[in-house]
Amino acid sequence: MIQIAVYGKGGIGKSTVSANISYALADIGKKVMQIGCDPKHDSTRALLNGREQTTVLNYIKDTPPFDRRLEKVVLDGLNGIKCVEAGGPEPGIGCAGRGILSTFDTLRRLGVDDMDINVKVYDVLGDVVCGGFAVPLRNEYADGVYLVTSGEFMSLYAANNILKGIRNFDKGIPRVAGIILNCRGMDNEQSAVERFAEAVSLPIVARVPRSSLFAEAEKKGVPLLHMFPDSDEAAELRKIAESVVSISNDPSLLLESKPLNDEQMGRIAAGEYVLPNPEGTVPDGPVCRTCIRKTGSEKKREKLVASCAAAGAVYGCTTVTDSVTIIHGPRSCAHIMSSSRNLSEIRRGRKRKFMDDPQFMRIESTDMDDTVSVFGGAGLLEQKIRDLILEGCTRFFIVTTCVSGIIGDNVIDVVTAMSNQHPGLYFRVVEADGNILGDWEDGYVEAADAVADMIDRDVTASGRSVNLIAERYFFRINEDKDDDAVALLNRFGIGVNCRFMYETGMDSIVNFKHGTLNYMVNDDAMARGVAKVLEKKINIRVEEDPLPCGLYELKRFAERVGEVFNMREEAAEVIRKEEAEYWEAIHGLRKRLEGKKVSIESFYFHSIDWLIELILDLKMEISFIGLAPEREWKTERRKRSRFEDTIAFTKDYWPDDASDDTERIIPDIILGDSGRTGIADVHHMSFVRAGVGVKCVIRFATEMADVMSAPPVEGWRLDGRGEMMGDERYAGN
Amino acid sequence: MNDMPGIKKIHMDGFTGALMAVESFDGTVTVLHGPGGCRNYHTFLSSQCYARKSPENFRKYSQKYFYWNSRMPCTYMDENDYINGADSKIEEILPIIKEVDGGAAVFIQSPGASLIGDNISDVIERLGYSGTALAIEESLISQPFSSSYDHTVRSIIEWKRPKRSDTVKGTVNLLGLPITTRAWEDSLEELRHMLALCGIEVMTSPGAGCPVSGIDSSADAEYNVMVCPEYGSGTADYYESEFGIPCIISDAGAPVGFDASEEWIKNICSVMGKDPSGALGYIDRHRFRAFKTIDKLVYNQRTRGVRFAVMADSSVLLPLTKWLYSYLSMVPVFLEAEPGEDTGCMRSLGEFIGCSGLGNSLGTDLAKAVPYFVFADGHMSETMRLMGVCKAGVDISAPDLSHFSFIPKPVMGALGAMYILDEVFNSL
Incomplete structure (x- = not known):
């Protein structure tokens, strides 16, 4: 043939x-x-x-x-x-x-x-x-x-x-x-x-x-x-x-x-003769309009993109309570994002014994299949929006996936046309294009940028209230900590104006600028990314320090709010009570923890000063601190620790190194945020930023003491060791 | 004005179906050709549905593309790959998988990757991995989970080309039991036990924990028996056309509830010329135990008229609805079949609803139907309970990522019926 x-x-x-x-x-x-x-x-x-x-x-x-x-x-x-x-x-x-x-x-x-x-x-x-x-x-x-x-x-x-x-x-x-x-x-x-x-x-x-x-x-x-x-x-x-x-x-x-x-x-x-070229000219190579449509960013691409910007964007958009987020892509993407969201809500809901207004219900899908890659998905998107309008929905975020990004669907045109037909409705497109924009964090910040468009720039700050920025909660263990921040502010007599990107309605977002101070809730690159978006977009100042975690940060916070809200005495009184409560708990915990050796491995967090402060206050001994390489393509760099002059930090530390170092140092407990060192026969505890205030660090210390009171390796693990071929540490066991 | 759309379930689709189908085999490595964002959820889901037999040595999997996770190594496609293709990553990952895991590598393309046109099969062939690696090239995005699962199972079997030697009388392959069925391993054991009581041996169960090495012997089975046709009809067609192995399918749907379990085993025994009394006696003993337990309850009439909703595959929807109605006198108020439904089961369900005069009690909006029970996947059933849409949720399938079960609680067979009764009577 x-x-x-x-x-x-x-x-x-x-x-x-x-x-x-x-x-x-x-x-x-x-x-x-x-x-x-x-x-x-x-x-x-x-x-x-x-x-x-x-x-x-x-x-x-x-x-x-x-x-x-x-x-x-x-x-x-x-x-x-x-x-x-x-x-x-x-x-x-x-x-x-x-x-x-x-x-x-x-x-x-x-x-x-x-x-x-x-x-x-x-x-x-x-x-x-x-x-x-x-x-x-x-x-x-x-x-x-x-x-x-x-x-x-x-x-x-x-x-x-x-x-x-x-x-x-x-x-x-x-x-x-x-x-x-x-x-x-x-x-x-x-x-x-x-x-x-x-x-x-x-x-x-x-x-x-x-x-x-x-x-x-x-x-x-x-x-x-x-x-x-x-x-x-x-x-x-x-x-x-x-x-x-x-x-x-x-x-x-x-x-x-x-x-x-x-x-x-x-x-x-021009009618001229051209001599044959024995080799031919070097061709320029094919060019495709969809391929050149969008280049992701100026980011360095050596880094592994392990998550999806669309997922981060959907997470961010669904925090706006009175809106619907349409995922313009295949049902796979919508299922993954809604199911993951649903899982975290189930876990939190069980602790609260109820679930109110679940975010995963706000996710819709255009269900693109292999035929829309040929015929385009604009019609599907338009139909989905029309259906939702008939259901009574009025506010829409549209997040694009890699499928719509690759085929070059012009989502903006579709949404503009719909917006012209329905001027009373709210539409905002987040062009995440799956992982083309970047990873989960990039998508979340992009969603913040979209949500920030709703803020009324003409509103002015008034009263003793603050805005909370970039609150995120996934799989919280133990009690539900969502309201720690609000509870702490209440102790100072300060109200919360807007929880930006946390179960927040449109009205609260529109009036964001009523808040006098703006605090990040978490201390990581993503929170700082959102802060930068807000500073640039609506011309506000976000406090350099996030909401306090631990006594040192709480004192700084008290000084700041005391000054801004002219309530120094009240703030000092709150600090006196919190400090007394803190030291009483710390003294009690020292009986269980003093002198114990701690190894800390941090791969994700911007600052772990709250943790070092706690360890030192407990009179525990820090044997090792390993910090993962900074993700230099991110705009934010890790904050210099106030302990760097007195404690040695091992920088550019990778998870690969973790087990070897653990064996070399042999601490009494490893505190890690990657969850990867649990294979060693030492006490191990995962950490995230403990929360807001001092009660959260006391809870953390108590949990640490409890973990150290228990056997370092659970009995069930022994049942599988014979099968763990190739791991020499278990050979012969 | 209402900014919350009605309660809708975003179903798993064919991409997830293909991944889960590969994971259902013992001895395969699912290779995800796509972005890392597609990997995390699916590794979590597959680990939850089918824990590996041996504990995993994380250090062994610290290699590139695995990144400390043994499940679903991934090519981590990025923007550059979308523009220029990712053949080089496929070339690189093949020897790594062979070295690290050694299992049969089956490539599944993510929705985005399926648009790029990487010729995975070509790379596999060119590098000489045709015997140990396979690419499922079809784009299954937004297709039904069930038929895509079936298609992938069939593709793996076709690839392995089982050879028929001699038919082993009294043996069957069990088809159409997906690993996303709640406690599928316990269901498999239960069905295997029921068949054994009738002198029938299960040779293999493609799509449900079948070792890759066991595919070869599957062509020697005398019959195939179907659990859920949505998940096995394509595979059954293959066995029939290639090896002349007929498939036995019960009109009553999957063996869920006492009645359908009896029908299922009687139908198989009738075709195979076996005596069903062993399995029927086993079901009878469970029936009597259930009778004694319910009979002694002071309020044993409480199930009468209790409203229920079912969101399930059609082959489960049919027997479960009929059984809850006839055995417990409960009333269906909302029924929803997963995409890719079996037409026979849906026709039977329609006839049942018509004959029972239930048409008027069925609603199209779950929240407005006000069910007492919602039988659905683990997430949906639990969410509906937490939202107050129903009083109790009974999980019958994945995803159920928030719950772990140590006690065997299958959905199918006599033990499956007991599980459902447990859930119902302890929630009233």
């Missing part, structure tokens, strides 16, 4: 030529299949007496994968020629190149390779040689390539582009069969094509004259060869079929692709 691809500029007549090649080959007894690879799907019409056939892409759009049958897309045409049309999306929607890929995959899966065929003829649009349109250029599909061109410069330019594409795919195997001159009747046409052919060292296989016979045959819905088999035109077309037979018998007749550069093409257009 031989496969040939007939490439040419749109409208140049390659479908007419292809149909006649197929007909001529069938006439001499070949079993032929013609596959049209042009979205306008008219390649095989002349072989089907003018009938249209169901395109592969329309078929897969309407038929589930498991119900698809080959015979539904392969029709019998004149002379027994098997006819297939790939089809494609409407102009300007989706990715037609991706459609060709889908067509070829579908045909292969449906068993096209098992059919009894001698020659396959691919009729391919050649204006764009990238992505899917280049598929027939690959080795496995086209043994020989014919270029159809007229003497018009744009046609020759397209032919040269195709040669560039072939050059990218041929891997050193000659695969160009020659040029087919399809005359348009212009002056000096033959000369122009001959100069081009000579420059690229290719033969002109046939010179098909401009003729009214083609139009007559087309009117009848048949190839010229069928209607005028004895014409001169027919004789010329048969030369191409003879060429196909020749290259089939002798592949050494195929030639290398030697495309011209732009300067050389300019000279051809």
Whole structure:
């Protein structure tokens, strides 16, 4: 079997030529299949007496994968020629190149390779040689390539582009069969094509004259060869079929692709001769509009992107209580994000014994499947929004996934149109594009940027209230700590104006600037990223210190609020009580913890000063502190510790090192935030920032003492050790 | 104005189905060709559904692409890969998997990766890994979870090309039991036990803990028996067309509840010419035990008229609804089949609802239906309880990532019926 691809500029007549090649080959007894690879799907019409056939892409759009049958897309045409049309999306929607890929995959899966065929003829649009349109250029599909061109410069330019594409795919195997001159009747046409052919060292296989016979045959819905088999035109077309037979018998007749550069093409257009270049010019490489649509960022890309910006964006958007978040992507993404969200809510809900207004219920999906990658997903998104409007929803966040990002769906246009139709509703697109924007944290900050758009810039600060920024709670253990921050502020007589991105309604967000002070709740790069967005976007100042964790930070906090709210005495009184409570608890805990050696491994947190302070107050001994390398592509750097002058920190510490160091140091307990050192036979406890105030650190210290009172390795672990092949530490146990 | 859409479940789709299907085999490594963001949830889900037999040595999996997690090594596709393709990562990961794990590597493409056109099969063949690695190239995104699961199981079996030697009389392969069924290992044991009581041996259970090495012998089974057709009909077709192994499917759906369990075993025994009395006696003993327990309750009429909702695969939806109605006199008020439903089961369910005059009691909005019980996946059933939509939730499938069960609590067979009764009577 031989496969040939007939490439040419749109409208140049390659479908007419292809149909006649197929007909001529069938006439001499070949079993032929013609596959049209042009979205306008008219390649095989002349072989089907003018009938249209169901395109592969329309078929897969309407038929589930498991119900698809080959015979539904392969029709019998004149002379027994098997006819297939790939089809494609409407102009300007989706990715037609991706459609060709889908067509070829579908045909292969449906068993096209098992059919009894001698020659396959691919009729391919050649204006764009990238992505899917280049598929027939690959080795496995086209043994020989014919270029159809007229003497018009744009046609020759397209032919040269195709040669560039072939050059990218041929891997050193000659695969160009020659040029087919399809005359348009212009002056000096033959000369122009001959100069081009000579420059690229290719033969002109046939010179098909401009003729009214083609139009007559087309009117009848048949190839010229069928209607005028004895014409001169027919004789010329048969030369191409003879060429196909020749290259089939002798592949050494195929030639290398030697495309011209732009300067050389300019000279051809100017009527000059260009000497053949023995090696051909170096092609520029294919370019795809969807690939160049968006480049993620200036971030360094050496870093592993282990999470998804869309997931972070969805988490952020769903914190706005009176809104709906539409995930524009496949159901996989929506399921993962809603199920993960649901899981954390179940865990928290069980502790509270109820669940009110769950966030995962605010997630909707456009359910993109493999057909929207061809036809675009704009219609799905529009329909989803319309359905939700009918359900009474009024505020929408739309988060894009990598699927919508890759196919280049123009979500903004869809949403703008919807917004114009419904001026009273709120729409905001977050173009996370899956992990193209970055990781979870990037998506969360992007969502903060979107939510911040709602804030009324004209509102002014008033009263003794603060805004809390970037609160996040996932799988809290023990009691529910969500309200620690609010409780601490209440002790100072300070109210909370807006919990930005934590179960917050639109009204609270709009009036964000009523708050006098702005505090981050957590102390990490993500919280600082959100703070920066707010500072830039609504011109506020976010406090450098986050809400306090531990006594030192609490004192600083008290000084600050005492000064700003003119309540120094009240603040001092609160501190006196908190400090007394703290030291009483610490003295009690020292009996259990004093002198114990602690090793700390921190991979994620911006600052662990609260933890070091607690360890020192408990009179425990710090044997080792390992800090993971700073994620330099993030805009935030780790804050310098106030203990760095007195305690040695091991920097650029990786999880890989953890177990070795643990064995070397042998502490009484390891405090880690990665959860990866639990395999060692020492006490181990995971930590996150303990919370807000001093009660949370006392809780943490008590838990640490309890862990150290228990056996370091649970009995159940011993039951599996015999199976742990390859870990020398358990050998012989 | 209402900014909260109605209660809707975002179902697992074909991508998750394909991943779980590969994970269901013992001795495979699921390789996720896609971004890292697709990995975390699925490793959690698969670990919850099917814990590996041997404890895992995390150091062994500190390699690139594994990153301390033995489940689902991932190519961590990023923006650069979307533009230029990620063939080089596939080339790199193949020898790593062979060295670290040694299992049969099955590549599943993420939704994004499926758009790029990386020819994984080509790389596998070119590097000489055709015997140890397979790529499921189809894009199954937003397709039903069940049919995609079935398709993937079938693809793995086709790849392994079992060879038929001699038919072993009295043996069957158990098909259509996904690992996302609640306590599927216990259900498998229960069904295996019931069949053994009738002199039928389960040779393998593709899609439910079947070792890759066991696929070869599966072609020697005399029959295939179906648990949930949505998850096994394609695989059954393969065995029938390739080896002439017929598949026995119960019209009553999956063996859920006493009645359907009896129907299931009687149908199998009838086709295979076996005596079902052993298994029927086993079910009878459980029936009598249940009778004694319920009979002694002071308020043993409490289930009468109790409203319930079921969100499940059609082959579970049918028998569970019928059994709760007939055995406990409970009333269905909301029924929802997972996508990819079996047409036979749905037709039977429609006939049952029509004949029972239940059409008017069924609602289309779960919250407005005010059920006392919601039978659904673990997340949905628990969430509905916590939200106050129902009084009690009974989990019958994954995802159920917040709950762990140490006592065997299958959903299927006689023990499955006892589990459901436990949940119902302890929640009234």
